[in-house]
Amino acid sequence: MVRLITHNLLACHAKGCTSNNFPLQFKDVQIVVRESEFNPDFLRGFIPKIEWPALVSSSRELGDTSLSDQLPEMLDDAFLKTLHRVLFEIHVEEGVMICPNCSHHYPISNGIPNMASSVTLLIRGLPYLASSWLNMKLANDLKIS
Amino acid sequence: MIPTPDLSHLKASDYETVYEPAEDTFILLDALESDSDTLKQLRPRLCLEIGSGSGCVSTFLGSILGSSEALFLCTDINPHACSCSVATGLQNKIPLNLVNASLADPLLWRLQNAVDIIIFNPPYVPTVADEAWTAQADRGIGGAWAGGKDGMEITNVFLPHVSALLAPGGHFYLVAVTQNNIVAMQQRMKDIYGLESQVVLRRRAGGEHLSVIRFSKTLAVKTAVFHSNTSNNEVL
Ligand SMILES: C[S@@+](CC[C@H](N)C(=O)[O-])C[C@H]1O[C@@H](n2cnc3c(N)ncnc32)[C@H](O)[C@@H]1O
Ligand SMILES: [Zn+2]
Numbered sequence: 593m594v595r596l597i598t599h600n601l602l603a604c605h606a607k608g609c610t611s612n613n614f615p616l617q618f619k620d621v622q623i624v625v626r627e628s629e630f631n632p633d634f635l636r637g638f639i640p641k642i643e644w645p646a647l648v649s650s651s652r653e654l655g656d657t658s659l660s661d662q663l664p665e666m667l668d669d670a671f672l673k674t675l676h677r678v679l680f681e682i683h684v685e686e687g688v689m690i691c692p693n694c695s696h697h698y699p700i701s702n703g704i705p706n707m708a709s710s711v712t713l714l715i716r717g718l719p720y721l722a723s724s725w726l727n728m729k730l731a732n733d734l735k736i737s
Numbered sequence: 738m739i740p741t742p743d744l745s746h747l748k749a750s751d752y753e754t755v756y757e758p759a760e761d762t763f764i765l766l767d768a769l770e771s772d773s774d775t776l777k778q779l780r781p782r783l784c785l786e787i788g789s790g791s792g793c794v795s796t797f798l799g800s801i802l803g804s805s806e807a808l809f810l811c812t813d814i815n816p817h818a819c820s821c822s823v824a825t826g827l828q829n830k831i832p833l834n835l836v837n838a839s840l841a842d843p844l845l846w847r848l849q850n851a852v853d854i855i856i857f858n859p860p861y862v863p864t865v866a867d868e869a870w871t872a873q874a875d876r877g878i879g880g881a882w883a884g885g886k887d888g889m890e891i892t893n894v895f896l897p898h899v900s901a902l903l904a905p906g907g908h909f910y911l912v913a914v915t916q917n918n919i920v921a922m923q924q925r926m927k928d929i930y931g932l933e934s935q936v937v938l939r940r941r942a943g944g945e946h947l948s949v950i951r952f953s954k955t956l957a958v959k960t961a962v963f964h965s966n967t968s969n970n971e972v973l
Contacts, residue, residue: 597808603844634782643847
């Protein structure tokens with residue numbers, strides 16, 4: 593199940609695609625709406641992790657116009673219920689997610705997005721050793737204390 | 738007692754392509770169970786399991802924390818494992834959100850300093866390097882165990898991302914065997930990323946000496962946002 597809460601956390605990771613790679617655009621979607629348990633405490637805790645403008649535009653792509661452009665300041669129950677429905681109850685079962693930058697297509701089938709890029713998987717052995725060492729070193733150089 | 742997840746919906750034919758829960762799975766469940774009070778106090782909102790296989794571990798974590806208390810994200814390179822994980826979640830009323838992907842590839846961009854609990858029972862069996870990378874490309878059952886040199890080749894691609902992904906105060910649980918050179922790994926994670934760690938459980942099962950290592954990020958540290966496509970294993 594690709595729900596908007598998950599979709600809001602996915603970005604294109606094609607090689608060299610590092611800007612304007614989020615949010616992925618939906619195309620040819622089949623949607624199923626399923627009820628799920630409402631948990632206001634969870635939502636309050638999770639809101640800081642959400643990219644609001646992306647959530648608004650993606651929900652509109654799926655035909656839901658209940659969210660406003662700005663995250664309201666008052667997180668009352670009526671708003672949280674709307675948010676819950678948008679984040680959790682709209683399931684994209686089939687379709688495609690397309691990178692706005694490089695147009696890479698990520699298919700969704702039976703509710704599971706296929707984001708296992710074959711390029712990453714096919715590269716083997718030695719190159720990885722070099723890059724993982726470099727990553728570690730880079731990360732070290734970048735670390736904020 | 739947290740009940741072991743109901744896996745009765747999975748059949749022998751599923752286990753031809755998906756890793757069947759075994760001693761390494763169960764030591765991980767036991768480690769999570771013995772940490773359950775601490776984990777609940779952390780009030781995790783986002784949990785991520787890499788390589789969820791049957792979905793047994795994330796389902797168990799969901800029963801510890803409560804199914805609506807957190808978002809349970811899982812990845813697996815094996816598409817069949819993804820379907821089994823979803824089914825196991827449904828069977829036990831814990832919604833698992835699956836992405837068929839390698840490691841945390843599509844999540845790295847968005848989940849900087851954001852994940853409260855990360856879990857990985859990786860392919861840790863030492864093999865020749867080629868076997869591990871072929872298994873990765875095949876996305877089948879071989880990828881469940883073939884770990885290349887020291888059994889660390891796949892784990893080593895993920896370790897550099899752990900600190901960046903973890904929220905302050907977050908934990909990362911990793912299954913390992915002796916051949917993975919656990920002490921050296923812990924030392925590296927401390928020296929490079931400042932992640933403290935502890936072996937929380939050790940057990941001998943058949944020919945394997947299994948350990949669960951828990952890495953923890955202190956509350957104060959924010960790791961630099963590290964936006965590059967680092968999971969691409971190219972030579973820079
Ligand atoms: C030892 S099994 C563990 C399965 C399950 N978590 C358990 O504990 O029973 C390792 C799992 O990691 C998956 N895996 C291997 N390489 C991976 C990668 N690069 N990205 C994501 N998953 C991977 C395998 O498909 C397999 O499901
Ligand atoms: Zn892209």
